[in-house]
Amino acid sequence: MSSPPIIVWFRESLRLSDHPALYAAAASVAPVVCSYVYDQESPELRRLGGATRWWLAQSLRALGADLQALGADLVVRRGPAAKVLGQLARETKARAVFWNDVAQSGPRAVAANVESALGEIDVASRVFPDDLLIDPSKLRGKDGRGPRVFTPFWKRVLALGDPPKPLPRPARLSSVSVVASLAIDELALEPTRPDWAGGLRATWQVGERAAQGRLARFLDAPVRTYAANRDRPDVESTSRLSAHLRFGEISPRQVWHAARFAAAERPAFAPGIDKFLSELGWREFSRHLLYDNPDLATRNLQPSFNAFPWTQDGAALAAWQRGRTGYPIVDAGMRELWHTGSMHNRVRMVAASVLVKHLLIDWRLGEQWFWDTLVDADPGSNPASWQWVAGSGADAAPYFRVFNPMLQGEKFDSQGSYVRRWVPELARLPAALIHQPWAAKPLELAEAGIALGRSYPAPIVDHKQGRERALAAYATLRTSD
Numbered sequence: 118m119s120s121p122p123i124i125v126w127f128r129e130s131l132r133l134s135d136h137p138a139l140y141a142a143a144a145s146v147a148p149v150v151c152s153y154v155y156d157q158e159s160p161e162l163r164r165l166g167g168a169t170r171w172w173l174a175q176s177l178r179a180l181g182a183d184l185q186a187l188g189a190d191l192v193v194r195r196g197p198a199a200k201v202l203g204q205l206a207r208e209t210k211a212r213a214v215f216w217n218d219v220a221q222s223g224p225r226a227v228a229a230n231v232e233s234a235l236g237e238i239d240v241a242s243r244v245f246p247d248d249l250l251i252d253p254s255k256l257r258g259k260d261g262r263g264p265r266v267f268t269p270f271w272k273r274v275l276a277l278g279d280p281p282k283p284l285p286r287p288a289r290l291s292s293v294s295v296v297a298s299l300a301i302d303e304l305a306l307e308p309t310r311p312d313w314a315g316g317l318r319a320t321w322q323v324g325e326r327a328a329q330g331r332l333a334r335f336l337d338a339p340v341r342t343y344a345a346n347r348d349r350p351d352v353e354s355t356s357r358l359s360a361h362l363r364f365g366e367i368s369p370r371q372v373w374h375a376a377r378f379a380a381a382e383r384p385a386f387a388p389g390i391d392k393f394l395s396e397l398g399w400r401e402f403s404r405h406l407l408y409d410n411p412d413l414a415t416r417n418l419q420p421s422f423n424a425f426p427w428t429q430d431g432a433a434l435a436a437w438q439r440g441r442t443g444y445p446i447v448d449a450g451m452r453e454l455w456h457t458g459s460m461h462n463r464v465r466m467v468a469a470s471v472l473v474k475h476l477l478i479d480w481r482l483g484e485q486w487f488w489d490t491l492v493d494a495d496p497g498s499n500p501a502s503w504q505w506v507a508g509s510g511a512d513a514a515p516y517f518r519v520f521n522p523m524l525q526g527e528k529f530d531s532q533g534s535y536v537r538r539w540v541p542e543l544a545r546l547p548a549a550l551i552h553q554p555w556a557a558k559p560l561e562l563a564e565a566g567i568a569l570g571r572s573y574p575a576p577i578v579d580h581k582q583g584r585e586r587a588l589a590a591y592a593t594l595r596t597s598d
């Protein structure tokens with residue numbers, strides 16, 4: 118009789134290479150049961166948004182196909198992880214369950230429940246470090262908390278040297294046959310009526326192979342000009358790895374080592390690579406903030422913001438969500454988001470700033486919209502970035518720095534090609550006017566086929582007035598200190 122199997126519980130590392138739990142299970146003599154539990158019931162976990170649910174479905178399909186090539190099936194179940202894994206362990210007579218850690222309080226609480234449920238039936242648990250370059254518990258200050266300012270944080274991470282080298286993917290898996298599994302479709306992760314995911318399907322290749330291919334292509338050339346071009350939404354100058362990282366189709370260690378290798382091979386790429394790795398550092402920093410602040414998506418890190426006089430304006434929120442604010446760079450970003458599930462980082466900053474400052478709408482409403490629509494919606498980076506833009510966060514942009522959406526557009530999309538792509542009703546305006554169509558003369562608008570206020574909205578709020586209103590609202594915080 119073969120030895121009792123080990124269950125590998127796939128969580129947020131949907132890949133085969135550099136997967137510490139899978140690697141250890143495959144290296145043992147035991148057969149392996151690879152499982153994924155779709156857990157929407159444990160109260161400690163934030164429910165996924167629509168775009169990440171879509172991504173998850175594709176990612177699980179890709180993982181299932183990759184596992185099959187190694188001779189194993191992906192056993193998919195639904196329910197609270199502790200109950201489901203206990204049941205699976207009993208069914209398969211497993212001796213142990215292995216998984217990779219997710220260094221956040223909610224997922225760790227779920228894992229603790231799994232461990233105790235398994236303990237009750239004498240099944241062992243083994244947890245492996247995974248989703249970060251460095252475990253947050255290793256970067257504690259005297260007050261027991263992690264760094265709250267990015268630059269010293271990143272210096273400390275760099276001073277620790279390279280993270281462990283990535284592990285290879287197992288060459289083959291000896292698996293247990295005939296374990297009941299749900300089909301991915303049964304999880305109902307993808308939209309049907311209406312099916313709004315056409316743009317996502319047309320934009321993304323999902324899964325570990327796609328992630329590795331994207332990284333290789335990025336390091337082959339675009340990284341060279343990354344430092345200079347990363348703020349430009351009109352050229353594809355960034356890696357577009359964020360959703361792959363979000364679902365662990367690629368690990369930060371793999372990205373780190375591949376980038377360092379490329380820098381050693383091609384010294385001319387080194388400045389771009391350092392900048393790229395420091396952006397990966399912002400992901401890490403955001404996850405460390407989340408570790409210390411599990412309520413990052415709901416609580417102002419700076420309590421003074423609790424008194425901020427946000428407005429309740431459903432019409433303005435809807436105009437922003439639909440890309441109808443009258444600020445072309447913002448509308449282009451919001452439409453790109455709706456169509457592709459992503460938005461360029463610079464445009465995310467401008468769009469978020471317009472919501473929070475020009476429209477005085479609570480950053481949490483913007484965070485929730487991004488959470489639902491981004492394929493890379495991340496429990497750390499999304500709320501941390503929103504709080505950064507709002508000024509309520511750790512190491513945040515000062516509130517009084519209000520982005521000028523016209524200048525941002527002119528600087529980073531100087532020919533207007535990004536706006537032309539996503540706001541086709543403005544496509545015939547010349548570059549000099551495309552970021553402020555209201556400044557065009559009536560004849561110029563007519564020639565471009567634009568009826569301002571009808572075919573394209575006038576600005577939802579005048580920039581100067583919006584800025585002054587935002588600063589006045591902020592001043593009430595300082596006087597109430």
Ligand code: FAD
Nearest residue numbers: 355356357358359396397399400462465494495498499502
């Ligand atoms: P690259 O420029 O190639 O960077 C490499 C990697 O570094 C990214 O894949 C990402 O993992 C990380 N990274 C880059 N910039 C940042 C940043 N500013 N903060 C944190 N990590 C970063 N990123 C998410 O991954 N998920 C989110 O939910 C998310 N929400 C955001 C919300 C707002 C309001 C803003 C301003 C930014 C947000 N970001 C978020 C950060 C950033 O916009 C994206 O990580 C980036 O656009 C992804 O594109 P890329 O993979 O081509 O990045």
